[in-house]
Amino acid sequence: MKDALLKTLAGLIFGFLGAALISWIVGESPLFVMKVMFESAFGSVYNFGLSLFYATPLIFTGLSVAIAFHAGLFNIGAEGQLALGALAATCFALWFPSLSPWLGIPLALLFGAIIGGFWGWIAGWLKEKRGSHEVITTIMLNFIAAAIVSWLVTKVYQSPIVQSPETAEISEHYFIQERDPLYQIFDGAPISIALLFAIGLAIGVWVLLFKTKLGFEIRALGKSESTAEVSGISSSKVRQIAMFLAGACASFVSFAEIIGSAGKYRLGFSPEYGFMGIAVALLARNNPIGILFSAFLFGALHKGAADLDIETEFVTRDLSLVIQSLILIAVAIAIEWKKGRRA
Amino acid sequence: MSNLSPVIEAKNLSKAFGSFYANENISFSIPKGEILGIIGENGAGKSTLMKMLYGQLRPTSGQIHIDGKETSLTSPRDAIARGIGMVHQHFMLAENHSALENIILALGIASFRLMPHKSVRKRLEKLCSEFGISVDLEKPVGELSVGQQQSIEILKLLYLDSNLLIFDEPTAVLSPNEIENFFTILRGLREAGKTIVVISHKLKEILSISDRVIVLRHGKIVAERTTKETNLGELADLMVGAHFERREVIASNLSAATTVFEVKDLSSIESDSRLKKISFRVREGEILGIAGVEGNGQSELIRALMNPIKYRAKGEITFCEKNVSAYSTLELRSLGMSILPENRIKEAVILDWSSRDNFLLGHQNKKEFIKNSWIQEQALGEKALAAYKEYDLRPLSLTHHLSEFSGGNQQKIVVARELWNQPKFIIAAHPTRGVDIGAIERIHLAIQDVKKQKGSVLLISSDLDELFRLSDRLLVICGGLVRGSFTKGEFSEEKVGRLMGGGQT
Numbered sequence: 001m002k003d004a005l006l007k008t009l010a011g012l013i014f015g016f017l018g019a020a021l022i023s024w025i026v027g028e029s030p031l032f033v034m035k036v037m038f039e040s041a042f043g044s045v046y047n048f049g050l051s052l053f054y055a056t057p058l059i060f061t062g063l064s065v066a067i068a069f070h071a072g073l074f075n076i077g078a079e080g081q082l083a084l085g086a087l088a089a090t091c092f093a094l095w096f097p098s099l100s101p102w103l104g105i106p107l108a109l110l111f112g113a114i115i116g117g118f119w120g121w122i123a124g125w126l127k128e129k130r131g132s133h134e135v136i137t138t139i140m141l142n143f144i145a146a147a148i149v150s151w152l153v154t155k156v157y158q159s160p161i162v163q164s165p166e167t168a169e170i171s172e173h174y175f176i177q178e179r180d181p182l183y184q185i186f187d188g189a190p191i192s193i194a195l196l197f198a199i200g201l202a203i204g205v206w207v208l209l210f211k212t213k214l215g216f217e218i219r220a221l222g223k224s225e226s227t228a229e230v231s232g233i234s235s236s237k238v239r240q241i242a243m244f245l246a247g248a249c250a251s252f253v254s255f256a257e258i259i260g261s262a263g264k265y266r267l268g269f270s271p272e273y274g275f276m277g278i279a280v281a282l283l284a285r286n287n288p289i290g291i292l293f294s295a296f297l298f299g300a301l302h303k304g305a306a307d308l309d310i311e312t313e314f315v316t317r318d319l320s321l322v323i324q325s326l327i328l329i330a331v332a333i334a335i336e337w338k339k340g341r342r343a
Numbered sequence: 344m345s346n347l348s349p350v351i352e353a354k355n356l357s358k359a360f361g362s363f364y365a366n367e368n369i370s371f372s373i374p375k376g377e378i379l380g381i382i383g384e385n386g387a388g389k390s391t392l393m394k395m396l397y398g399q400l401r402p403t404s405g406q407i408h409i410d411g412k413e414t415s416l417t418s419p420r421d422a423i424a425r426g427i428g429m430v431h432q433h434f435m436l437a438e439n440h441s442a443l444e445n446i447i448l449a450l451g452i453a454s455f456r457l458m459p460h461k462s463v464r465k466r467l468e469k470l471c472s473e474f475g476i477s478v479d480l481e482k483p484v485g486e487l488s489v490g491q492q493q494s495i496e497i498l499k500l501l502y503l504d505s506n507l508l509i510f511d512e513p514t515a516v517l518s519p520n521e522i523e524n525f526f527t528i529l530r531g532l533r534e535a536g537k538t539i540v541v542i543s544h545k546l547k548e549i550l551s552i553s554d555r556v557i558v559l560r561h562g563k564i565v566a567e568r569t570t571k572e573t574n575l576g577e578l579a580d581l582m583v584g585a586h587f588e589r590r591e592v593i594a595s596n597l598s599a600a601t602t603v604f605e606v607k608d609l610s611s612i613e614s615d616s617r618l619k620k621i622s623f624r625v626r627e628g629e630i631l632g633i634a635g636v637e638g639n640g641q642s643e644l645i646r647a648l649m650n651p652i653k654y655r656a657k658g659e660i661t662f663c664e665k666n667v668s669a670y671s672t673l674e675l676r677s678l679g680m681s682i683l684p685e686n687r688i689k690e691a692v693i694l695d696w697s698s699r700d701n702f703l704l705g706h707q708n709k710k711e712f713i714k715n716s717w718i719q720e721q722a723l724g725e726k727a728l729a730a731y732k733e734y735d736l737r738p739l740s741l742t743h744h745l746s747e748f749s750g751g752n753q754q755k756i757v758v759a760r761e762l763w764n765q766p767k768f769i770i771a772a773h774p775t776r777g778v779d780i781g782a783i784e785r786i787h788l789a790i791q792d793v794k795k796q797k798g799s800v801l802l803i804s805s806d807l808d809e810l811f812r813l814s815d816r817l818l819v820i821c822g823g824l825v826r827g828s829f830t831k832g833e834f835s836e837e838k839v840g841r842l843m844g845g846g847q848t
């Protein structure tokens with residue numbers, strides 16, 4: 001653990017050195033670029049809140065990818081799972097607008113989790129029934145989910161009062177932003193208690209994986225299917241459960257993005273959180289607690305780089321993405337660094 | 344022979360893992376054209392020593408001299424370039440590829456030139472005829488017998504012009520016939536001036552094949568003998584470090600015992616039909632041995648018995664008076680079945696888990712270890728430790744990853760786990776493969792304990808000594824058929840051997 005932190009730190013240092021070099025090459029003062037990035041990510045309570053806000057959905061999708069990974073499955077489908085799951089949660093809120101928040105929100109999340117989980121489960125089931133590889137099926141399921149969601153949003157739940165493809169707003173029984181304690185603490189950054197839920201979920205997933213029988217079976221399957229089988233672990237059952245849980249985790253993005261901030265489902269609200277979740281999980285080596293940190297790193301870098309375009313003369317939006325990625329790659333290399341490893 | 348200059352010389356070699364020394368100050372030399380045997384208990388450091396000679400592990404201190412020059416080997420590639428080749432305890436072949444492709448793959452390590460299949464094949468065929476090796480170069484390796492897979496490993500080394508060939512427990516997985524074949528090849532290699540190192544736990548084999556023997560104990564060389572001047576008893580004592588004796592095994596009295604496990608007319612569904620109407624019963628307190636040359640249906644039989652629902656076969660399987668022909672492994676295990684599978688690395692362990700977590704495999708439904716789906720870590724640790732202690736696991740640790748244990752100690756872990764808490768019925772495939780003579784005694788005793796507690800055992804082994812010693816009854820299978828059946832007292836190497844080879848009694 002301490003080792004991982006030190007390595008991350010080393011990676012950050014090298015990454016920022018690289019970022020400084022790039023800034024210098026394009027004719028920007030490296031120090032100024034660093035300053036902009038730092039202030040943009042941590043400079044004020046509001047800015048810090050935004051960094052956390054960006055991190056929250058990545059925790060959910062990172063956990064989704066990680067659970068599947070532990071079962072030996074590569075879940076490329078978090079994007080589709082979160083789209084359908086989030087829309088389901090939104091629909092629930094639209095169907096039952098007057099439930100009390102204490103009942104409505106958990107039920108909406110639960111409904112979203114069931115739908116998102118179902119979408120994940122399909123890939124597990126197909127692998128079982130037809131032997132189809134989950135990478136292919138989850139990618140295909142992403143396309144199908146995108147089509148379903150866009151049809152539902154534009155044709156069925158389209159808000160009558162706006163032109164853009166989005167649903168009507170959920171009632172204030174669900175959209176509790178004004179009363180959200182985190183929203184108030186962070187000076188009105190769109191952060192919400194979804195962050196606390198995400199942290200709790202990460203701990204829960206860790207406990208599930210490392211302390212319970214199901215987690216043991218998931219990890220055994222992921223490490224060696226033949227050994228799991230001889231040990232009496234049903235690979236088919238465990239695989240389907242793992243994919244369901246993965247889809248459910250992804251669906252909770254709705255808590256941060258819809259219940260917590262937007263108050264409605266906007267088509268294309270996710271800037272590929274599902275795919276970024278893969279990087280988040282890999283950087284954390286699929287450790288649920290590590291995912292909290294790696295998601296935060298992604299969030300803070302995203303926020304930090306976002307302002308470079310506006311604040312500096314030469315660092316364009318594209319270049320800010322380069323800088324962001326460079327730092328992440330440096331961290332990824334540092335974390336996997338082993339002493340004396342040769343080619 | 345020993346007046347020739349040494350091909351390789353180790354000087355004060357040591358290897359430490361953390362604070363633990365797996366090898367300490369080891370010095371020896373091997374002259375050209377010698378077959379050197381290396382023996383020692385599980386965990387004595389044999390594989391570690393060889394991996395250093397092969398550039399796979401770097402010595403903590405000490406030097407390796409090749410052809411008189413000090414050399415530092417930083418990778419197997421280095422070693423191969425200097426004419427050193429090694430066949431590991433577990434073969435490293437890509438099973439879906441043919442022998443030819445596997446060898447070309449291996450060449451990729453040594454050189455990046457493109458190699459046309461044709462010229463490779465030509466040279467391989469020449470090597471085959473030169474050293475009397477016969478192997479199908481086209482078939483996927485996974486379909487070949489272990490003996491042939493080993494021939495491929497040897498061909499690989501010969502193709503790479505290895506002058507020093509290291510074999511880590513080459514005979515553990517071979518049948519008696521294959522062993523004879525293998526030794527013939529080795530002698531041919533020696534004639535051709537190759538130098539050979541063989542690690543084995545089977546002292547008889549070491550006596551018949553080697554010119555000289557080195558005995559390792561606790562990471563140090565404790566003795567060195569010219570093979571002609573030593574004998575089995577002395578080697579055993581040297582290895583263990585005390586006087587070693589085998590115990591007598593007593594047959595059980597079974598006239599009235601009930602049947603625990605029964606198989607009727609078991610046949611494969613596939614057209615290649617690897618199993619042909621196999622029938623047998625195992626009674627309470629009985630050990631039923633199954634003898635046969637590997638690849639004659641044993642693997643298919645084991646699979647069909649331990650996971651009938653997945654590997655469906657025609658026929659009927661009864662266990663504890665229930666028809667279990669469509670049961671899953673989980674259901675069978677809940678009824679009290681235990682399984683020591685053939686391939687422990689692939690089917691019985693998870694290499695990057697701790698020895699403690701590995702103990703839970705197969706027991707994950709027992710209430711001693713899981714309560715309301717929570718893993719009882721305390722109980723798991725205590726029970727695992729007690730079980731491992733009984734088998735003298737070294738190191739006696741719950742936190743070491745399985746990959747940090749020596750081959751034989753990994754096997755002890757699996758045996759300790761599967762025999763834990765007296766199974767009602769155990770399918771034991773090669774239970775002592777790769778373990779030292781002391782551990783063989785312990786495992787044999789444990790298997791007899793199962794019997795004393797009225798458990799039953801189906802023992803599948805390619806080691807006739809083991810089968811004769813433990814079995815109450817013995818079936819011989821060949822080509823998927825039961826060719827003959829013997830009861831204790833009637834076992835004879837000659838008769839059984841003939842049936843195994845497909846002949847008649």
Ligand SMILES: Nc1ncnc2c1ncn2[C@@H]1O[C@H](COP(=O)(O)OP(=O)(O)OP(=O)(O)O)[C@@H](O)[C@H]1O
Binds near residue numbers: 360388749
């Ligand atoms: N990677 C490792 N990390 C820590 N300890 C190790 C590692 N590899 C081997 N060891 C330890 O070194 C010792 C020697 O192991 P080695 O594999 O050389 O034994 P061996 O003589 O080949 O035994 P066997 O007959 O069981 O194959 C053992 O105690 C083992 O636990």
Ligand SMILES: [Mg+2]
Binds near residue numbers: 389390511751
């Ligand atoms: Mg070994």
